Amino acid sequence: MTTIIINHTNSAVIAEKLARRLKLPIKMAADSSTQFILYLTNEGISLQHNTQPLPSPVQVDFTFGKAAYRRGQSEMLAKAIGLNKRKNLQVVDTTAGLGRDAFVLATLGCKVTLIERHPLIHLLLSNGI
Template sequence: MTPTVALLAATPAFADAAKRLAEQYQLADSPQPDAEFVLYLDDDGLALHWLSMPKMTPLRINLGEGKSGFRARQASIKDEAIARAVGLGKGQRPRVLDATAGLGRDAFLLASMGCQVALSERHAVVAALLQDGLARAARRVDWLPERLYFAASDSLFSGAGLRSDIDVVYLDPMYPKAAGNKQRAAVKKDMQMFQQLVGADSDADALLEPALAMAQQRVVVKRPQHADWLAGLKPNSQIISKKHRFDVYQR
């Protein structure tokens, strides 16, 4: 059994706010024995600390900053495989559900190109980080509240904030980590922490059927280039990028 992750205040000034957030996300509000991770709330929001790797920079979701922010500002349909996969085009800005939102980077990229994107994330720790990142980014990015919003954490395909007119369901299930030093070196440190926290999506194949039932136009599945088709179902088409492929299932 995975040890419970606690959400704690970095200083006494944040004690009440941390306790409320812990209750909201059903996380522990006191230190947990043998825990591998802990969330701390401080002046800069929520940060995930990997306790067995104290020298690793804590993980925060900073949408629109750093390399991902630069990429979003420079993005074009021609250069971004994900944009072509979801059907972005002249006058076409589909409504997207990112049903496995994770760190929110793909969703932010699509939103920066004009899509309305709903986010769903069922892992409580990631959901807490993601909503914290969205709230902070909304204070810096004028268009964000109109295009990018958190819809659900208890279910991938339902939630009080989820619209019924979803054109595209986007799936990026966590793929099992490959063994070997070469693979580990290729993964960025923040993704190492994320993968260790979340693990593989063992029910990934079961996501495709409800996604197809919800999407009005298509389902897009992001996969490593060597991975099998999700649920063994051949896509209608594929768009290949340098590191991944996007399997497109038309409705």
């Protein structure tokens, strides 16, 4: 089960809205029934596996790390959609995920529409945007 964990009291109202929308419980700390933790902090929303944690929770942030690196690179993705032959492309990313490909295309001048069907991934992406 996924649980919403509040790491800051200012997040309580947001947590209640998310809990209703996503049909998830709210707790102050994870327990053995918690498989995934959705953290609400002042820095944003992040997701972490409770029993096999990564070095850090998954969070969408386009300002540093791989996203910032990819922003300045000539991408195979741009070539694949024909950006080198046409300008002002409109792209629909129907498997948006964490938005990395869409971010690259947007920084290269494309108008991008993102679609993500998984509610938790959609939440992380919309919070990062």
